[in-house]
């Protein structure tokens with residue numbers, strides 16, 4: 107696990123975008139694992155800039171998003187479908203059929219989740235996975251627990267996640283109680299992983315994460331088992347290190 111500290115959010119976003127852009131130029135058919143949340147917004151903004159100003163071509167790129175709330179309409183302003191459309195997909199040339207985001211309410215959840223993992227495999231696996239981190243240490247929606255799931259699955263959200271994400275909804279009651287998320291194995295199979303953390307609110311969990319030990323109570327700590335992970339933090343998120 108490599109720690110990369112950046113002076114501020116913009117520098118962090120620019121640096122990670124540059125690495126991804128370089129990879130996509132070398133390998134146009136890159137499979138990207140994408141994340142939502144406020145943290146990667148700057149990264150998406152930068153990738154859009156590379157596309158517009160430096161002709162970065164996404165026409166062969168394939169994407170798989172980590173997660174989606176369960177039971178939310180895909181055009182709901184807080185759905186991750188909508189988030190990705192607004193912050194990234196509407197502004198670059200990734201063909202629609204290359205974009206994968208977990209369905210919000212599949213008819214048969216288990217077989218749908220199995221199919222989602224198969225689609226990742228069929229695409230050749232994820233080359234670069236982008237992650238944020240919840241202040242409770244979750245990645246995707248893999249919440250701290252006694253046991254973590256390996257594959258894509260439906261998960262109950264932790265009360266702290268419902269609380270944290272309620273800032274995006276008009277009330278706490280509106281936050282969905284569960285989600286469909288890629289599992290730990292699906293994430294750890296990615297060839298290269300960038301975890302981004304920004305702001306002082308993330309400083310305590312970043313400090314915990316940097317202790318070289320693993321626990322299912324801190325799902326992100328399992329990234330210590332992976333050989334190619336960069337933990338990218340801005341000054342505020344690094345302040346307790």
Ligand SMILES: N[C@@H]1[C@@H](O)[C@H](O)[C@@H](COP(=O)(O)O)O[C@@H]1O
Nearest residue numbers: 142143144145238239240246247
């Ligand atoms: N499921 C998402 C995660 O993928 C994200 O990393 C995290 C942090 O979000 P933020 O970047 O807004 O702090 O919470 C959300 O609930």
